[in-house]
Amino acid sequence: MNIPADLKYTASHEWVRSNPDGSVTVGITDHAQDLLGDMVFVENPVPGRKLAAGEECGVVESVKAASDVYAPLAGEVLAVNSALETAPEAINQDAFAAWMFTLRPDRPADIEGLLDAAAYRQLVESESH
Amino acid sequence: MPKTTVLNALHREMGAKMVDFGGWDMPLHYGSQIEEHHAVRRDAGMFDVSHMRVVDLDGADTRRWLRGLLANDVNKLRVPGRALYSCMLHPDGGVVDDLIVYYRGGDHYRMVVNAATTDKDLAWMRGQAVGLDVQIRPREDLAMIAVQGPQARERVWSVLPDARGVSETLAPFHGAAWGDWFIARTGYTGEDGFELMLPTAEAAAVWRGLHAAGVAPAGLGARDTLRLEAGMNLYGQDMDESTTPLETGLAWTVSLTDDRDFTGKAALQARGAARHQVGLLLLDKGVLRAHCAVHTASGAGEVTSGTFSPTLQRSIALARVPAAVQAGDEVSVVVRDKQLRAKVVSYPFVRNGQILIA
Numbered sequence: 001m002n003i004p005a006d007l008k009y010t011a012s013h014e015w016v017r018s019n020p021d022g023s024v025t026v027g028i029t030d031h032a033q034d035l036l037g038d039m040v041f042v043e044n045p046v047p048g049r050k051l052a053a054g055e056e057c058g059v060v061e062s063v064k065a066a067s068d069v070y071a072p073l074a075g076e077v078l079a080v081n082s083a084l085e086t087a088p089e090a091i092n093q094d095a096f097a098a099w100m101f102t103l104r105p106d107r108p109a110d111i112e113g114l115l116d117a118a119a120y121r122q123l124v125e126s127e128s129h
Numbered sequence: 130m131p132k133t134t135v136l137n138a139l140h141r142e143m144g145a146k147m148v149d150f151g152g153w154d155m156p157l158h159y160g161s162q163i164e165e166h167h168a169v170r171r172d173a174g175m176f177d178v179s180h181m182r183v184v185d186l187d188g189a190d191t192r193r194w195l196r197g198l199l200a201n202d203v204n205k206l207r208v209p210g211r212a213l214y215s216c217m218l219h220p221d222g223g224v225v226d227d228l229i230v231y232y233r234g235g236d237h238y239r240m241v242v243n244a245a246t247t248d249k250d251l252a253w254m255r256g257q258a259v260g261l262d263v264q265i266r267p268r269e270d271l272a273m274i275a276v277q278g279p280q281a282r283e284r285v286w287s288v289l290p291d292a293r294g295v296s297e298t299l300a301p302f303h304g305a306a307w308g309d310w311f312i313a314r315t316g317y318t319g320e321d322g323f324e325l326m327l328p329t330a331e332a333a334a335v336w337r338g339l340h341a342a343g344v345a346p347a348g349l350g351a352r353d354t355l356r357l358e359a360g361m362n363l364y365g366q367d368m369d370e371s372t373t374p375l376e377t378g379l380a381w382t383v384s385l386t387d388d389r390d391f392t393g394k395a396a397l398q399a400r401g402a403a404r405h406q407v408g409l410l411l412l413d414k415g416v417l418r419a420h421c422a423v424h425t426a427s428g429a430g431e432v433t434s435g436t437f438s439p440t441l442q443r444s445i446a447l448a449r450v451p452a453a454v455q456a457g458d459e460v461s462v463v464v465r466d467k468q469l470r471a472k473v474v475s476y477p478f479v480r481n482g483q484i485l486i487a
Binding site for chain 1: 146158161162350354414415416436437439465
């Protein structure tokens, strides 16, 4: 299973990358895309929207099912990857390259409260049993 | 323990993601169900459908018995090899199962029934055959591989050149014996192709040979999007024991006008059809799913099967709605708490690679 060590994760299967400018980039994990199968629609939050941690802020929909995407941290949406609207299959091809949106966290320290790669791996393995 | 087909290990070897389907461990896809879908529409794909049960029916009373058992009339089967699609009904008109029956000449017939309903079907058929000269033999020694797509037949002949003679002249919806095989020009995708019924011991070699000849292995995911585009019902989803063929788009398979009696006929005539099955094309963004509520000017309905159509690149569905709802009407469908707009269309949506709806 592909779980990069330099990223943080949520229990709802988002990945979070810390950027040098203090923002974070968010996508869904390889495990999540594998469960969902071929993606057909991606709905991103609107830039400028203020999100609470855990708030529903997007949707990824596959041939099989729709799944909500949740804000990993409280903050403001900076940019969205609009290329996913016309090429949602990019998530299937490389879930960690196909980012969904960037966020300016209200409290940068909150990122330390997310799961690290080892903890996320443990979560995924426990869910598959 | 889920049941497995003879090709189970081969599916895993070819990278299949496996799922439980009616108690059977079956391939969902081998990487991308959309690519598998396109392979069938544009070239050739193959499905392991060995979980479906071949049932041989023999004996002097078989035709008479089938004329009472099935809602469609087996007297349409005049020449050997001809196939007939039909529902088998309860006395109240509810659908026990849908099936294909092939005429094999003389008093010999072959039926193919759904996987999840096999035991129920056999019990029902045996109950209806008491006292008659009808032998009902489920053929668990046969595997079934559906090879589908515009290039499917050529690919089969490239792997099985000796099968060409017997199968080249088959018209659509006909089949022929080839040794202990049976080759039928039937399927569940809306494309040309064959369904091969063959001894289980030979199935893996044939699957490998077809794969080497460029036939894409395809799973249940693609099978569902293909059949839905082709406007074909799925038992247990679009119809079941609580619905009649008349409510589920299958009136064309029921002959009510002749003097033949069959189980469920009186109920169909008495019940009529206050609801009917229509196609839906989603106008808004999203994907229609089974059980979504449909709001129409004539009352409420329900999506029975919905998906994203890889060929149309938008969502389509089959829905059961009040009989007054007609093609061209706009309806609203509740999808994930949102009201989305959909257009009522006649189906099939896609046949032989061509989009048929505007």
